[in-house]
Amino acid sequence: MSKTTLAIIAAASAGAGAAATAAMFSMRSQSDRKLETPARTISTTTTTVSTNPTSAPVPVPSKQIFAPPIQQQGLSIPAPAALAALGPVDPAGLFEYGFPGPVADIATRSALVSSFDRRLRNPHWVIEHITPASLAMKYADRKHSVFLEDEGVPEKFRAKLKDYFKSGYDRGHQVPAADAKWSQNAMDETFFLTNMSPQVGEGFNRDYWAHFEDFCRRLTQRYPSVRIVTGPLYLPKRDPTDNKWYVKYEMIGSPPNVAVPTHFYKVIFAEEDGSGSPTTGKVAIGAFVLPNARIPNDKPLTDFEVPIEAVERASGLEFASKLPPQRRKRLCTDTSCALVIRDYADGKKAFGNKPPVGALPKPSGGR
Numbered sequence: 001m002s003k004t005t006l007a008i009i010a011a012a013s014a015g016a017g018a019a020a021t022a023a024m025f026s027m028r029s030q031s032d033r034k035l036e037t038p039a040r041t042i043s044t045t046t047t048t049v050s051t052n053p054t055s056a057p058v059p060v061p062s063k064q065i066f067a068p069p070i071q072q073q074g075l076s077i078p079a080p081a082a083l084a085a086l087g088p089v090d091p092a093g094l095f096e097y098g099f100p101g102p103v104a105d106i107a108t109r110s111a112l113v114s115s116f117d118r119r120l121r122n123p124h125w126v127i128e129h130i131t132p133a134s135l136a137m138k139y140a141d142r143k144h145s146v147f148l149e150d151e152g153v154p155e156k157f158r159a160k161l162k163d164y165f166k167s168g169y170d171r172g173h174q175v176p177a178a179d180a181k182w183s184q185n186a187m188d189e190t191f192f193l194t195n196m197s198p199q200v201g202e203g204f205n206r207d208y209w210a211h212f213e214d215f216c217r218r219l220t221q222r223y224p225s226v227r228i229v230t231g232p233l234y235l236p237k238r239d240p241t242d243n244k245w246y247v248k249y250e251m252i253g254s255p256p257n258v259a260v261p262t263h264f265y266k267v268i269f270a271e272e273d274g275s276g277s278p279t280t281g282k283v284a285i286g287a288f289v290l291p292n293a294r295i296p297n298d299k300p301l302t303d304f305e306v307p308i309e310a311v312e313r314a315s316g317l318e319f320a321s322k323l324p325p326q327r328r329k330r331l332c333t334d335t336s337c338a339l340v341i342r343d344y345a346d347g348k349k350a351f352g353n354k355p356p357v358g359a360l361p362k363p364s365g366g367r
Contacts, residue, residue, distance in 0.1 A: 105153045107194055110186035112175040116150070116194045118157035120259040125231040125317060126174035126195055131276070132220045137182035145187055147171055150194040159193040163253030169260060170206070172199030174230040176213045197232045198252055198260040203294025209264070211339040212290070215301065216268060222335050223284070224274035232261030233289065233314050265289045265311045267319045270331055283323060286331030287311050297341045305332055 104124060105116040115124040149158055164171050174195050180186040189195075199205040219226045236245040250260040266288050273281025287308040288301070312318055320328070331337060 105150075105157075105194070107150065107152055107192070109189040109192075110183060111180035111190060112195060114174075114192075114194050116153055118153070120232075120234075121157070121159040121163070121257055122197045122232045122259055122261060123174055123194060124315075125229050127227065127229050128175040128179055129225070129227050130179050130217060130220055131225055134182050135179070135217055135220055140181045140184040140187040142177045142187060144184060145177065145191045147191050147193065147196075150192045153194065159196065159258050160253065161193070163258045164196075164198065167198065167252040169198035169252060170201040171196045172205045172209070174264075175228075178213070179217065197264070198250075198258060198292075199264070200292055200294060203296075204290075204292065208295040208297060208299070208339075209290065211297065211341055212266070212288075212301065215337070215339050216266070218340070219268070219270050219335070223270040223272060225271040225276050225278075227269040227271070227278065229265075229267045229319060231265055231315065231317075232259075232292075233263040233265055233311075234259065235262050235314060237262075261292050263289050263291050263314075265315065267308060267311055268331060269320075270335070281327070282329055283327055284329040284331040284334040285320065285323075286337065287319075289314070297339075301337050301339050302332055305337065 101118070103118060105118065107114045107116070112126050112128050114126040116122075117124050147161060149160055151158075153159075171193070173190055174197060175190050177187050177190045180190050199209065216226065216228055234247055234249050236247045238245050247262075249262055252258050252260060266286075268284075268286040268288075269278075270284040270286070271278065271281055272283070275281075285308060287306050287310065288304045289306050289311060290304050308319060
């Protein structure tokens with residue numbers, strides 16, 4: 001898929017006309033982007049926050065969310081005029097029965113922060129932070145970890161282990177287990193299904209995607225602090241029969257429960273400031289969109305590089321609204337965006353199999 005095509009479908013997926021948005025989707029000057037300064041507090045009207053995977057979200061009373069209009073003091077308003085000012089109906093009264101959503105289940109764990117999409121049973125995004133020091137620690141082994149349903153998500157919205165059983169797809173880590181070897185608990189937490197999406201196994205999750213994750217780790221040889229946002233996308237595809245764009249994706253589970261993304265994105269923030277603070281120093285940004293399909297290992301990673309606006313339009317998310325243009329650099333001009341492909345025996349691709357004698361180590365993709 002060409003970058004031009006990706007730009008068009010990303011714009012189309014944002015819900016606007018393809019032609020108009022594709023024109024706006026070109027690599028515009030980042031200095032023209034409006035910087036926003038959202039409040040630091042997280043609104044609980046659409047978000048539940050959980051640091052304990054076994055605790056259920058706590059609902060917020062509707063009266064705390066939707067306050068009635070404040071009557072002006074010192075003014076005498078006749079009853080009919082007051083009724084007209086307030087309106088004869090109260091649609092917000094429905095919230096006394098419960099807030100319908102949408103709700104993003106936020107989980108803050110040792111090595112990641114995730115936002116879960118209840119409708120598609122996939123993450124919206126998962127954030128991680130890696131450093132040379134964190135990757136140097138080897139205190140965990142994935143053989144002690146097991147895949148887990150996230151009980152912090154209500155049962156009816158939860159991705160289930162049985163959904164993946166015989167589905168033909170891997171339980172693909174968004175934050176790889178290999179990035180959390182500094183603690184067994186941190187590694188274990190990467191195995192919650194809120195950190196998983198259905199991924200094609202051979203040729204992607206166990207191959208090209210794993211090499212891509214290895215590329216992210218190798219960035220710590222150049223940058224002292226690397227932050228990564230990873231998540232699924234559901235991009236439209238043109239139907240040649242009628243020349244129209246459609247969003248089509250498979251559902252797995254019985255009954256169908258979990259959506260199979262068409263693509264995955266990574267937005268990488270490679271920080272030059274070794275203090276570990278995201279508020280100072282230059283930041284090299286790289287945004288990539290890969291199809292959820294077999295990819296030849298000789299495919300250049302730069303073929304999947306896109307403007308960060310492409311990921312934002314396709315996902316409905318914003319990643320760098322508070323990062324001033326003067327602090328930004330393009331990752332693939334600041335360093336080489338090339339994968340290191342290592343061949344390894346087929347037997348090692350299966351979890352738990354020992355590598356043959358003399359085999360080169362596989363890039364640890366956390367699969």
